[in-house]
Amino acid sequence: xxxxxxxxxxxxxxxxxxxxxxxxxxxxxxxxxxxxxxxxxxxxxxxxxxxxxxxxxxxxxxxxxxxxxxxxxxxxxxxxxxxxxxxxxxxxxxxxxxxxxxxxxxxxxxxxxxxxxxxxxxxxxxxxxxxxxxxxxxxxxxxxxxxxxxxxxxxxxxxxxxxxxxxxxxxxxxxxxxxxxxxxxxxxxxxxxxxxxxxxxxxxxxxxxxxxxxxxxxxxxxxxxxxxxxxxxxxxxxxxxxxxxxxxxxxxxxxxxxxxxxxxxxxxxxxxxxxxxxxxxxxxxxxxxxxxxxxxxxxxxxxxxxxxxxxxxxxxxxxxxxxxxxxxxxxxxxxxxxxxxxxxxxxxxxxxxxxxxxxxxxxxxxxxxxxxxxxxxxxxxxxxxxxxxxxxxxxxxxxxxxxxxxxxxxxxxxxxxxxxxxxxxxxxxxxxxxxxxxxxxxxxxxxxxxxxxxxxxxxxxxxxxxxxxxxxxxxxxxxxxxxxxxxxxxxxxxxxxxxxxxxxxxxxxx
Amino acid sequence: xxxxxxxxxxxxxxxxxxxxxxxxxxxxxxxxxxxxxxxxxxxxxxxxxxxxxxxxxxxxxxxxxxxxxxxxxxxxxxxxxxxxxxxxxxxxxxxxxxxxxxxxxxxxxxxxxxxxxxxxxxxxxxxxxxxxxxxxxxxxxxxxxxxxxxxxxxxxxxxxxxxxxxxxxxxxxxxxxxxxxxxxxxxxxxxxxxxxxxxxxxxxxxxxxxxxxxxxxxxxxxxxxxxxxxxxxxxxxxxxxxxxxxxxxxxxxxxxxxxxxxxxxxxxxxxxxxxxxxxxxxxxxxxxxxxxxxxxxxxxxxxxxxxxxxxxxxxxxxxxxxxxxxxxxxxxxxxxxxxxxxxxxxxxxxxxxxxxxxxxxxxxxxxxxxxxxxxxxxxxxxxxxxxxxxxxxxxxxxxxxxxxxxxxxxxxxxxxxxxx
Numbered sequence: 001x002x003x004x005x006x007x008x009x010x011x012x013x014x015x016x017x018x019x020x021x022x023x024x025x026x027x028x029x030x031x032x033x034x035x036x037x038x039x040x041x042x043x044x045x046x047x048x049x050x051x052x053x054x055x056x057x058x059x060x061x062x063x064x065x066x067x068x069x070x071x072x073x074x075x076x077x078x079x080x081x082x083x084x085x086x087x088x089x090x091x092x093x094x095x096x097x098x099x100x101x102x103x104x105x106x107x108x109x110x111x112x113x114x115x116x117x118x119x120x121x122x123x124x125x126x127x128x129x130x131x132x133x134x135x136x137x138x139x140x141x142x143x144x145x146x147x148x149x150x151x152x153x154x155x156x157x158x159x160x161x162x163x164x165x166x167x168x169x170x171x172x173x174x175x176x177x178x179x180x181x182x183x184x185x186x187x188x189x190x191x192x193x194x195x196x197x198x199x200x201x202x203x204x205x206x207x208x209x210x211x212x213x214x215x216x217x218x219x220x221x222x223x224x225x226x227x228x229x230x231x232x233x234x235x236x237x238x239x240x241x242x243x244x245x246x247x248x249x250x251x252x253x254x255x256x257x258x259x260x261x262x263x264x265x266x267x268x269x270x271x272x273x274x275x276x277x278x279x280x281x282x283x284x285x286x287x288x289x290x291x292x293x294x295x296x297x298x299x300x301x302x303x304x305x306x307x308x309x310x311x312x313x314x315x316x317x318x319x320x321x322x323x324x325x326x327x328x329x330x331x332x333x334x335x336x337x338x339x340x341x342x343x344x345x346x347x348x349x350x351x352x353x354x355x356x357x358x359x360x361x362x363x364x365x366x367x368x369x370x371x372x373x374x375x376x377x378x379x380x381x382x383x384x385x386x387x388x389x390x391x392x393x394x395x396x397x398x399x400x401x402x403x404x405x406x407x408x409x410x411x412x413x414x415x416x417x418x419x420x421x422x423x424x425x426x427x428x429x430x431x432x433x434x435x436x437x438x439x440x441x442x443x444x445x446x447x448x449x450x451x452x453x454x455x456x457x458x459x460x461x462x463x464x465x466x467x468x469x470x471x472x473x474x475x476x477x478x479x480x481x482x483x484x485x486x487x488x489x490x491x492x493x494x495x496x497x498x499x500x501x502x503x504x505x506x507x508x509x510x
Numbered sequence: 511x512x513x514x515x516x517x518x519x520x521x522x523x524x525x526x527x528x529x530x531x532x533x534x535x536x537x538x539x540x541x542x543x544x545x546x547x548x549x550x551x552x553x554x555x556x557x558x559x560x561x562x563x564x565x566x567x568x569x570x571x572x573x574x575x576x577x578x579x580x581x582x583x584x585x586x587x588x589x590x591x592x593x594x595x596x597x598x599x600x601x602x603x604x605x606x607x608x609x610x611x612x613x614x615x616x617x618x619x620x621x622x623x624x625x626x627x628x629x630x631x632x633x634x635x636x637x638x639x640x641x642x643x644x645x646x647x648x649x650x651x652x653x654x655x656x657x658x659x660x661x662x663x664x665x666x667x668x669x670x671x672x673x674x675x676x677x678x679x680x681x682x683x684x685x686x687x688x689x690x691x692x693x694x695x696x697x698x699x700x701x702x703x704x705x706x707x708x709x710x711x712x713x714x715x716x717x718x719x720x721x722x723x724x725x726x727x728x729x730x731x732x733x734x735x736x737x738x739x740x741x742x743x744x745x746x747x748x749x750x751x752x753x754x755x756x757x758x759x760x761x762x763x764x765x766x767x768x769x770x771x772x773x774x775x776x777x778x779x780x781x782x783x784x785x786x787x788x789x790x791x792x793x794x795x796x797x798x799x800x801x802x803x804x805x806x807x808x809x810x811x812x813x814x815x816x817x818x819x820x821x822x823x824x825x826x827x828x829x830x831x832x833x834x835x836x837x838x839x840x841x842x843x844x845x846x847x848x849x850x851x852x853x854x855x856x857x858x859x860x861x862x863x864x865x866x867x868x869x870x871x872x873x874x875x876x877x878x879x880x881x882x883x884x885x886x887x888x889x890x891x892x893x894x895x896x897x898x899x900x901x902x903x904x905x906x907x908x909x910x911x912x913x914x915x916x917x918x919x920x921x922x923x924x925x926x927x928x929x930x
Binding site (some may be wrong): 051053072073074077083085086089090092093094098099101102104105107111112113154236 | 560790791792794795796798799801802803805807808809810811922929
């Protein structure tokens with residue numbers, strides 16, 4: 001068996017950081033190599049080097065035993081290397097055909113685009129690999145699962161036989177993930193080799209032939225998937241033993257904290273994104289809101305926290321209605337909000353940690369007296385919280401932007417949890433965090449639940465929803481498809497609901 | 511999907527139907543009140559269809575009874591409005607067409623009652639006056655399709671206009687002047703491209719600087735040199751009218767379309783060529799991809815920076831041609847700030863035309879029509895102050911920019927520098 005691709009001694013330095021250090025990677029022909037690592041471990045940098053988007057400082061790349069220089073995407077494509085990017089590289093206002101042909105356009109009479117030729121080729125590729133797609137559809141009209149097929153077709157159209165899939169499952173429903181795995185299987189059978197980049201442990205075990213784990217830019221080791229378990233992989237990724245299961249007692253629920261009825265919300269572009277949503281969150285329970293991103297979860301949270309006005313329906317917080325209520329009033333009634341985008345909405349990155357630690361109470365005692373801020377209590381508050389929530393930072397005076405994602409999230413959690421709260425709204429609380437930080441944040445959320453707060457967790461990671469929730473609501477196209485008890489819900493049921501399929505009674509029984 | 515969605519879209523549709531219907535009704539009433547009541551009974555309006563000195567076959571002028579025509583227009587508008595309210599027509603294009611036609615026709619009939627109004631002449635001068643606007647719009651289209659904003663077209667046109675007249679006068683050849691203008695356009699646009707692509711200077715700031723520099727520089731050269739040596743530096747003559755054999759003999763259409771100078775023909779040619787290039791060639795596909803999602807283009811091996819340089823510079827050359835029109839195509843000498851905002855109106859035409867060459871050309875014609883109407887009305891001595899009439903093209907610009915025809919969506923990456 002030959003190695004189609006070898007990376008040897010790849011080192012890439014950015015100002016102040018070493019993104020990759022002496023990385024060796026081997027891809028065997030017709031096999032799937034899983035490249036596993038936390039965010040920031042250097043997976044994407046490495047693949048961008050391979051694809052010619054970055055230039056390595058040291059090391060070399062061999063394709064089929066021959067050392068090659070890759071200076072740009074064109075060189076990579078010429079070597080048969082194709083990349084499916086994590087954020088799709090598709091032009092939404094163009095058709096599938098136009099997107100596929102971009103860069104290597106065949107012409108009629110040497111001048112005009114030959115779209116029919118490309119469309120025909122796309123149909124051939126579709127048939128060969130089971131990648132069904134309409135060549136004349138516009139990208140903006142296609143669901144993400146199909147868009148991903150277009151990305152794969154783009155790569156195959158360029159006759160790549162080494163495919164790099166960068167976090168391909170991040171935006172898919174469980175059913176779409178199944179479909180993707182089938183496609184990967186077909187690709188392998190027709191002789192392609194695949195590098196599969198992910199941080200999801202179960203997927204790695206499901207598809208990989210070889211596993212290489214990266215941590216902090218270095219290769220930690222390679223392991224045979226037959227010998228690997230999720231626990232082994234997790235500790236390789238993090239560098240210590242981690243608990244992947246959130247331990248929690250059964251919920252002791254009390255009266256409702258939040259009651260939402262027939263909520264209708266429009267987003268900033270006036271599209272109705274939440275239509276007729278009703279649910280309640282009780283004291284001492286976690287209600288998880290599952291769903292593929294962009295099904296109205298963001299706007300739901302915005303409406304609950306006063307960031308978007310209600311179009312229709314009612315929200316009651318501890319019995320009091322919320323309507324034309326400012327975000328500050330909502331916070332003062334005991335709502336803590338961990339926003340979806342911590343860098344834009346959760347923190348002011350160019351402010352020091354001590355100021356970020358009091359952003360929602362800066363105007364009150366003991367942080368302010370009259371018109372002046374009380375530095376002494378601001379500093380002591382921050383010192384205390386940094387210690388209590390284990391924020392890894394040189395001191396409290398550095399800007400929040402200099403912290404890692406996990407520590408930024410800890411700052412937000414520390415700030416929000418430092419005041420008395422009745423309801424916690426956590427939106428994508430662990431997105432992009434390393435396994436260690438995820439474990440910590442999850443523990444904190446469960447702790448708040450056990451202290452008697454109502455918790456609403458919105459997440460597109462099903463594993464997270466299942467780990468935290470007592471009840472699970474699934475959102476699809478702005479509506480709640482169903483609310484299930486977490487201990488009775490299965491991944492398959494949730495996956496169907498996330499795809500907009502109503503469960504029959506039989507499916508519910510399972 | 512759900513009842514709520516359907517109800518929502520139904521109310522939106524109803525609201526739109528009512529607002530269009532009401533607009534037409536009001537327009538019909540306005541036509542009657544403003545023009546119908548002020549038109550004398552029993553007089554005729556003559557619409558001239560022949561242009562003096564043209565090769566076209568002569569045809570009889572179009573004579574209509576003034577009051578009857580105006581009231582007929584009012585009736586059509588009211589009827590269309592009532593029909594819209596009752597039934598609802600899906601095509602908003604038709605409604606706007608009826609609105610514009612009835613209003614303009616009634617207005618002209620009223621303005622020219624008991625007199626003669628040369629319709630063919632006005633259509634011809636609409637095209638002529640639309641030419642610099644269309645060239646500016648095309649410059650904007652090609653540049654913004656690759657996501658580089660260039661609002662410095664006004665400045666580029668001024669500099670090109672001046673260069674054209676000086677090089678043409680000195681060399682004695684209008685074509686050398688034309689080439690000079692195109693070259694200056696390419697240079698200035700190239701400089702803009704260099705600043706915003708290489709150094710990621712804010713695109714608006716850079717192009718505003720070009721406008722300020724263009725105005726100041728040309729005014730300085732003009733007052734310091736040109737005015738003192740008009741004959742040796744600032745007197746080039748203009749391009750001759752080229753009549754297309756055969757076609758120019760067609761009545762009405764002939765004088766409008768086929769008796770023009772080279773710059774006007776080039777402009778029309780450019781509209782067609784750019785449309786084909788943009789939508790049917792690899793270069794166009796790459797341009798549009800770079801304007802919408804440069805990263806995607808980059809990952810497929812398209813050189814984003816190169817595409818932007820090329821497009822901005824070609825845009826500059828087109829603006830240079832537009833500049834040459836002011837001097838070589840029109841009056842044969844340079845006057846300070848002679849572009850009079852045509853570069854900016856061109857940008858409005860680009861937006862109104864939804865970043866499409868043909869759309870941009872069509873909207874330029876509307877602006878050209880407004881401009882030429884204004885001139886004709888002054889000649890007719892319509893009882894409207896001439897200052898108001900002079901405002902016409904700019905008022906049309908503002909009305910259109912505030913969104914008569916819905917929101918136009920620019921290329922997604924428009925104005926954003928590309929970072930690898």
